[in-house]
Amino acid sequence: MVPNYSRIRCRSAISKSNLPGLEYTINPYIGCEHGCIYCYVPDVIRRKEFLNGWGEIVYAKENIVEVLSKEVRYIKPGVVGYSTITDPYQPYEKKMCFARKVIEMLLQNNFRISFQTKSSLILRDLDIIGGDRVDVGFTITSLDEEFTKKFEPNASPPEERVQALEAFSEKKVKTWIFYGPIICGFNDDDETVKNIISLAKRTGSYLMYDKLRLKPILSKRMEKHLGEEFDKIRSHMMEDDFRKVYYKVIKLGREYNVKVEPAFT
Numbered sequence: 001m002v003p004n005y006s007r008i009r010c011r012s013a014i015s016k017s018n019l020p021g022l023e024y025t026i027n028p029y030i031g032c033e034h035g036c037i038y039c040y041v042p043d044v045i046r047r048k049e050f051l052n053g054w055g056e057i058v059y060a061k062e063n064i065v066e067v068l069s070k071e072v073r074y075i076k077p078g079v080v081g082y083s084t085i086t087d088p089y090q091p092y093e094k095k096m097c098f099a100r101k102v103i104e105m106l107l108q109n110n111f112r113i114s115f116q117t118k119s120s121l122i123l124r125d126l127d128i129i130g131g132d133r134v135d136v137g138f139t140i141t142s143l144d145e146e147f148t149k150k151f152e153p154n155a156s157p158p159e160e161r162v163q164a165l166e167a168f169s170e171k172k173v174k175t176w177i178f179y180g181p182i183i184c185g186f187n188d189d190d191e192t193v194k195n196i197i198s199l200a201k202r203t204g205s206y207l208m209y210d211k212l213r214l215k216p217i218l219s220k221r222m223e224k225h226l227g228e229e230f231d232k233i234r235s236h237m238m239e240d241d242f243r244k245v246y247y248k249v250i251k252l253g254r255e256y257n258v259k260v261e262p263a264f265t
C-alpha cells in the first residue's frame with residue numbers, strides 16, 4: 001500500500017540530542033513507510049494519526065535543506081544523528097533527495113554525521129559518504145527474509161542490506177550493525193546470532209544490540225499483526241530471556257574478534 005505523502009514546512013532543522021554519542025539531530029520526515037511492527041517511534045511522538053496508521057502516513061519537511069543552510073552558519077559543529085525518528089532512506093526519499101544535500105552541507109561545515117538505515121537506497125549516495133567524519137549503521141535483525149517480511153514489511157530485504165553494507169565497507173567507511181530489537185523466539189537463535197556476527201567480522205563493522213521494549217502503542221500494533229504469536233513474544237520478555245542472547249552475542253564477539261556493545265546501558 002502506498003502511504004499518504006504530505007509536505008510540511010519547518011522553522012528549524014537541527015535540534016539538541018539526548019541520544020548517546022550525538023549532540024544534534026536532524027529529522028527530515030515525520031512517519032516512516034518501512035512500518036516496522038516493533039517501531040517505538042509512535043509511542044514517542046504520540047500523534048493521533050499514527051496511533052493506527054504507522055507506516056501509512058509520511059510528512060516531508062520540504063524546506064529543511066534551506067533552513068539548515070542558515071543554521072549551520074551559527075551552530076557549533078558537533079555530531080549529528082541524521083534522521084533518528086525515521087529511516088533516512090525510506091521510499092519517499094527517492095523523490096525528496098534530502099539526504100544527499102544535508103550530508104554535503106554538514107560535511108562542508110565541519111559536522112560529523114551518524115546515521116542508521118534498513119534501506120539499500122543509501123547506495124545512491126555512496127559517492128559522497130566517506131571520510132573520517134561519517135559512520136553508517138545498518139539494522140540487521142535477521143538474515144531470514146520471512147522474519148523481515150513479518151516484522152519490517154517495507155524495508156529492504158536482508159540480502160540487499162548486506163550488499164549495501166559490503167559496498168560501504170569496501171569503501172572503508174566506518175560501519176556498524178544494529179542487531180535489534182532482539183525478539184526472543186524469533187531472531188535470537190544460534191544461527192541468526194552467528195550469521196550477524198560473521199557479517200560484522202567480514203565487513204569490519206562493530207555491533208550494537210538491543211532488546212525489544214514493549215510500549216503501549218507498539219504492543220497494540222504487534223498484537224494486531226501477529227495475533228496469537230504475540231503471546232509467545234510476551235512470554236519471553238524476562239531479563240533472563242535476553243541475558244541468554246546477550247551472552248551468545250558477547251561470546252561470539254570475542255571468538256570472532258568483533259567489538260560488541262549494548263546500544264543502551
Ligand code: SF4
Nearest residue numbers: 032034035036039086
Ligand atoms: S525503519 Fe526505523 S523508524 Fe522506520 S518504522 Fe522501522 S524502526 Fe521505525
